[in-house]
Amino acid sequence: MSVPFAGAAREGLYLAAPTAAVRTIVEVTERVLETPSTVTLRFRYPPTAEPGQFVMIWFPGDDELPMSLSYTDTESKGVTVKAMGETSRNVQHLGVGARVGIRGPYGNRFDLAARRILVVGGGSGAAVLAPAAEAAARRGSRVVVALGATQAPELLFRARFESMGARVEVATDDGSDGTRGFVTGVADRLLREEPFDAVWTCGPEVMMEKVARAAEPAGVPVFCSTERHMKCALGMCDACALGPYHVCVDGPVFPAERLLPLPEFGRSHRDPSGRRVPFGSR
Amino acid sequence: MSVPFAGAAREGLYLAAPTAAVRTIVEVTERVLETPSTVTLRFRYPPTAEPGQFVMIWFPGDDELPMSLSYTDTESKGVTVKAMGETSRNVQHLGVGARVGIRGPYGNRFDLAARRILVVGGGSGAAVLAPAAEAAARRGSRVVVALGATQAPELLFRARFESMGARVEVATDDGSDGTRGFVTGVADRLLREEPFDAVWTCGPEVMMEKVARAAEPAGVPVFCSTERHMKCALGMCDACALGPYHVCVDGPVFPAERLLPLPEFGRSHRDPSGRRVPFGSR
Amino acid sequence: MAELSVRVGPLALRNPFVLASGIWGESGESLAGAWDAGAGAVVTKSIGSAARPGYPNPTIESYGDWGLLNAMGLPNPGIEEYPREIAVARTRGATVIGSIFGGDAEEFATLAREMAPTGVVALELNLSCPHAEGYGTEVGSEPADVEAIVGAVVRAVPIPVIAKITPNTPDPAGLAEAAERAGAAAVSAINTIRGLAIDTELHRPVLAHGLGGLSGPAIKPAGLACVWQIYDRIRIPVIGIGGISTAEDALEYLMAGASAVEVGTAVTQRGIRVFGELAHDLDRRLDALGYPSVASAVGAAHPARR
Amino acid sequence: MAELSVRVGPLALRNPFVLASGIWGESGESLAGAWDAGAGAVVTKSIGSAARPGYPNPTIESYGDWGLLNAMGLPNPGIEEYPREIAVARTRGATVIGSIFGGDAEEFATLAREMAPTGVVALELNLSCPHAEGYGTEVGSEPADVEAIVGAVVRAVPIPVIAKITPNTPDPAGLAEAAERAGAAAVSAINTIRGLAIDTELHRPVLAHGLGGLSGPAIKPAGLACVWQIYDRIRIPVIGIGGISTAEDALEYLMAGASAVEVGTAVTQRGIRVFGELAHDLDRRLDALGYPSVASAVGAAHPARR
Numbered sequence A, B: 001m002s003v004p005f006a007g008a009a010r011e012g013l014y015l016a017a018p019t020a021a022v023r024t025i026v027e028v029t030e031r032v033l034e035t036p037s038t039v040t041l042r043f044r045y046p047p048t049a050e051p052g053q054f055v056m057i058w059f060p061g062d063d064e065l066p067m068s069l070s071y072t073d074t075e076s077k078g079v080t081v082k083a084m085g086e087t088s089r090n091v092q093h094l095g096v097g098a099r100v101g102i103r104g105p106y107g108n109r110f111d112l113a114a115r116r117i118l119v120v121g122g123g124s125g126a127a128v129l130a131p132a133a134e135a136a137a138r139r140g141s142r143v144v145v146a147l148g149a150t151q152a153p154e155l156l157f158r159a160r161f162e163s164m165g166a167r168v169e170v171a172t173d174d175g176s177d178g179t180r181g182f183v184t185g186v187a188d189r190l191l192r193e194e195p196f197d198a199v200w201t202c203g204p205e206v207m208m209e210k211v212a213r214a215a216e217p218a219g220v221p222v223f224c225s226t227e228r229h230m231k232c233a234l235g236m237c238d239a240c241a242l243g244p245y246h247v248c249v250d251g252p253v254f255p256a257e258r259l260l261p262l263p264e265f266g267r268s269h270r271d272p273s274g275r276r277v278p279f280g281s282r
Numbered sequence C, D: 001m002a003e004l005s006v007r008v009g010p011l012a013l014r015n016p017f018v019l020a021s022g023i024w025g026e027s028g029e030s031l032a033g034a035w036d037a038g039a040g041a042v043v044t045k046s047i048g049s050a051a052r053p054g055y056p057n058p059t060i061e062s063y064g065d066w067g068l069l070n071a072m073g074l075p076n077p078g079i080e081e082y083p084r085e086i087a088v089a090r091t092r093g094a095t096v097i098g099s100i101f102g103g104d105a106e107e108f109a110t111l112a113r114e115m116a117p118t119g120v121v122a123l124e125l126n127l128s129c130p131h132a133e134g135y136g137t138e139v140g141s142e143p144a145d146v147e148a149i150v151g152a153v154v155r156a157v158p159i160p161v162i163a164k165i166t167p168n169t170p171d172p173a174g175l176a177e178a179a180e181r182a183g184a185a186a187v188s189a190i191n192t193i194r195g196l197a198i199d200t201e202l203h204r205p206v207l208a209h210g211l212g213g214l215s216g217p218a219i220k221p222a223g224l225a226c227v228w229q230i231y232d233r234i235r236i237p238v239i240g241i242g243g244i245s246t247a248e249d250a251l252e253y254l255m256a257g258a259s260a261v262e263v264g265t266a267v268t269q270r271g272i273r274v275f276g277e278l279a280h281d282l283d284r285r286l287d288a289l290g291y292p293s294v295a296s297a298v299g300a301a302h303p304a305r306r
């Protein structure tokens, strides 16, 4: 037997890269405060990773959480963590030298073939979109970014998107920068202004659903980076079930056409016990 | 971890080739009656083997026994089994198509570097000496064989030795062919007649000890292929202990200078319970 | 073409490869997915009286290709919510076996009464999870407890009851005999083997719960030993579990005495398509060895059959 | 340079790596060889009242690099002959621990009385071989039996007694407590895990005896779990055994609560030099992690120590 416990993605969805299932302890080598509520931790982790993939990152004493890799292309990988619940708030205080456990990378990746890409990110969604956009831009694709946040200082990776030569349009809930309101409005406008071959989106599922529906008339394929509660990340425990899929191995990136038919997409997820919980009710 | 359970030979003795520890079931493809009491079974077993090495061969329903490979150089390996106790007697009746289990090859090999080799074989000892002599002859070494048996028809692999171009001198207990008496007498004479770089011997331990002592004055290094009761063949269970060595991984081939100082060489072995038993008392 | 369909006591399965409890078993869509992939039946996640989040992460530790340690902690949506998941799987045609866990005979019986009407073809009782305080091995290690629990469930519901036995015991066959005495239709074995992993760098157990259970190839020898011993001591059928990832593994279990097998960890190595592949490969292997059916290989390694 | 010498109750060992029973343990020269290779002490093969040939071959089945199944069947030269082997090892300076197996407390006590005067520093009682009818697990699975056997030996001989515990039990710590109550100086865990392998081609068990015991990396999680649980429940020291082939494995055991460890199957993977290498590697690893001694790492993963 030679296949490690790596999670085996389903045929017909994207290829997942082979993964390192065994946990490694790494030291945080760099810590960057990206926004008032978001910190990036960098660490040396040699396994190859593709933009879109995530790792299971263990904060000893706290939880182990799925986190997208916000830096994928060198041995110095990174995750960008937004303060949400207890663990992710504690993570904000981790310094250089802190030790965390990493396993992965897991899951599939964004397909970099599209030549004109609209990137729509809300909240910490930019964490996974940035390395993907960077890779696409490096291959010569045109990248346009619609970036949303509650307020101006929370706009994640704005400078990073700009420095890769992308056109960046922002939206804030409070209007402190760019359009006031949801980033979906900006995305709608951009879809009308320019032709795109693909839309990449990550953020609250309700937002992603809106983006997906908006792009339908134009016939532009939308790819959503989804989240579900994760435990094994090996396609086994069923915690991350999303319709017939397991986000950890079949995703996290799905073509919207696979998600839109699912009654739960944008509506409900599952709590750690496996109960179906409507979004926003937690 | 990548080292399989292969047995790990001790430094300072010969190199053992890497071994296949996992058992394979093979079919007997050919059966040759070599002498009235000895049969060769051939079977397809791809792992590389060197002359001198042995396999653990499982006769289902009967015992699993250590047997030298009498054919080592192609995928069609072979063992040559002399009728002794119950199992080896039953083996005489195995036909083509019979299934046996093989693990190995185990142990070390004869060093083929010597240019002039005296081969001294008694009884089934020729089984392991023949492929070694063959390999040496193929490399251009001069091979002289002293072959002993109880009586003429029991002279094992006589034709095989002759067809490799070796000078063959025989001895039989009853004088039915060659010198009457022990093969050690023939060996003594050959050692006086010709210069040799090495002596290879396999047969009853008392015989090998005699050969070793006879070669001492001439200063010719002697290599003995030894036998002890074997169970694991992995250098673990201690069944095959011979002084500080384990025949299964440190041997079966030892330079006589390592064996002669051991009080048990030529005198005692161990039964399956580990008791020390004098030779000839079983 | 060997006959792959099997009978496990009163149950008829289209093939002997059953999805093990705790793998793809929380959602109805996943159960249906395993069925569509070719499983002969699917066992649900073990369901308890109330929703349980399970233990915090880390809940798993992998040992490369030979084993996996987990301490999920019996997360499950609870018996009240879970029937809707079974309904989803049943709508899609799946043969579903319901797994339940409880702290005593009464709780098991109550759960059984709620689970039985959902259309599950049988109930598997989790008497063997090695890392859940008050459940699993803690209530399934003594023959008397097994007999009491199985008996209570058998009396409570009209459908077949399968007792899932722990390997963490000196005498698995004694537990199986207790289940048989109490009226179980079959016994399944094994659950995971109690295990622990320590991170030396951080000097703490890796799993948040500390103790966990080992599954995967490493436990196949233990599973085979349990099935072998149990087969000799009971007349009801045995379902073999533990480290099955190839048809050859499954055949070992069949020959050791299993009438069917459950497959868990292999799903993470080979994907859910493992079910279709196992059935295909077993078919060819049985043909090659001259067995006309799965059933004809059951127990074939026992002396009486040789 | 971390301090490698350890105390295990009354025993002082030059390092924590002890040769496990049944490996290189039949002949005095082999015991001496393991000592010369750097073992902290060597345990003899388990010795019984009379010479025993053990089971016929095949006695082992290998699973590549993660495990090994054996059913040697307790071959041994018998207590009458064996002292001469101990004498050979002692002449060469080895610290020898004598292992014995018996069918009841009386037989154990008799063997102990014969073994103690040979100069062994302690006796390890094999209460845990999983495949020998009438011995091992068959007499070591109930706390009352363990207490009776250990008690009888403790009363019979003046040297320290180590009880070797089985993993094939729901509650290894309960067995360890029984040993402690009876006066054991230490507990060692684990022996092999009951297992079986079947050859499907020949439809029969591979090992001549059928059932065997699994050792090697695959049982490390189980061994760690036992040591972890035992450490929390007794005050006498624990010796960790099972699947140790690297210093990192050993450190896991130390942190789980072992005061020393025994190494068996790794000898077939890495040769007898594994003892020297383990000591060297553990030294470096302790230095890197800032532990001044082996002793300071013992139990380090337990919550009270973190």
Ligand SMILES: Cc1cc2nc3c(=O)[nH]c(=O)nc-3n(C[C@H](O)[C@H](O)[C@H](O)COP(=O)(O)OP(=O)(O)OC[C@H]3O[C@@H](n4cnc5c(N)ncnc54)[C@H](O)[C@@H]3O)c2cc1C
Pocket: A054, A063, A064, A065, A066, A067, A068, A069, A079, A080, A081, A082, A083, A084, A085, A086, A087, A088, A089, A124, A127, A128, A226, A227, A228, A229, A230, A231, A252, A282, C057
């Ligand atoms: C594939 C994937 C990629 C992710 N990438 C990022 C990222 O790059 N940056 C980022 O900040 N966050 C990311 N998340 C979310 C992150 O895993 C956590 O959900 C979030 O940090 C909150 O964790 P908490 O423990 O602080 O919150 P808690 O207070 O424990 O819970 C708040 C919510 O977080 C979610 N959550 C908690 N534990 C888990 C878990 N094991 N798996 C999934 N969700 C959980 C639940 O929905 C819960 O309701 C990602 C999630 C997934 C599934």
Ligand SMILES: Cc1cc2nc3c(=O)[nH]c(=O)nc-3n(C[C@H](O)[C@H](O)[C@H](O)COP(=O)(O)OP(=O)(O)OC[C@H]3O[C@@H](n4cnc5c(N)ncnc54)[C@H](O)[C@@H]3O)c2cc1C
Pocket: B054, B063, B064, B065, B066, B067, B068, B069, B079, B080, B081, B082, B083, B084, B085, B086, B087, B088, B089, B124, B127, B128, B226, B227, B228, B229, B230, B231, B252, B282, D057
């Ligand atoms: C490295 C090695 C290579 C060998 N090569 C050959 C060979 O090429 N041809 C050949 O005919 N024989 C060979 N033998 C001897 C062979 O293994 C058997 O000893 C012999 O066939 C008798 O077996 P039996 O079961 O028929 O005898 P039994 O009646 O069982 O016993 C007769 C004697 O055979 C020996 N024996 C039995 N079982 C074993 C065992 N497991 N390991 C070692 N000795 C055992 C014992 O000394 C015993 O006293 C070799 C032995 C060794 C150790």
Ligand SMILES: Cc1cc2nc3c(=O)[nH]c(=O)nc-3n(C[C@H](O)[C@H](O)[C@H](O)COP(=O)(O)O)c2cc1C
Pocket: A236, A237, C020, C021, C022, C023, C045, C046, C068, C070, C072, C074, C099, C126, C129, C164, C190, C191, C192, C214, C215, C216, C217, C219, C241, C242, C243, C244, C262, C263, C264, C265, C266
């Ligand atoms: C992640 C995971 C969760 C499990 N959950 C359950 C469970 O809820 N109930 C149960 O009876 N067994 C559970 N098991 C045990 C499996 O059903 C099975 O008995 C065990 O894993 C051995 O089979 P395998 O080696 O094929 O995985 C679980 C196993 C794993 C790996």
Ligand SMILES: Cc1cc2nc3c(=O)[nH]c(=O)nc-3n(C[C@H](O)[C@H](O)[C@H](O)COP(=O)(O)O)c2cc1C
Pocket: B236, B237, D020, D021, D022, D023, D045, D046, D068, D070, D072, D074, D099, D126, D129, D164, D190, D191, D192, D214, D215, D216, D217, D219, D241, D242, D243, D244, D262, D263, D264, D265, D266
């Ligand atoms: C071939 C073999 C023989 C063994 N014989 C004995 C024995 O006689 N007495 C005993 O207490 N344990 C015996 N054991 C068990 C070992 O001492 C040890 O407990 C077990 O193998 C786990 O350790 P490991 O994984 O390092 O091998 C034996 C193990 C093997 C592999």
Ligand code: FES
Pocket: A229, A230, A231, A232, A233, A234, A235, A236, A237, A238, A239, A240, A241, A246, A247, A248, A249
């Ligand atoms: S986290 Fe995806 S199946 Fe377990």
Ligand code: FES
Pocket: B229, B230, B231, B232, B233, B234, B235, B236, B237, B238, B239, B240, B241, B246, B247, B248, B249
């Ligand atoms: S046969 Fe050589 S040590 Fe076991």
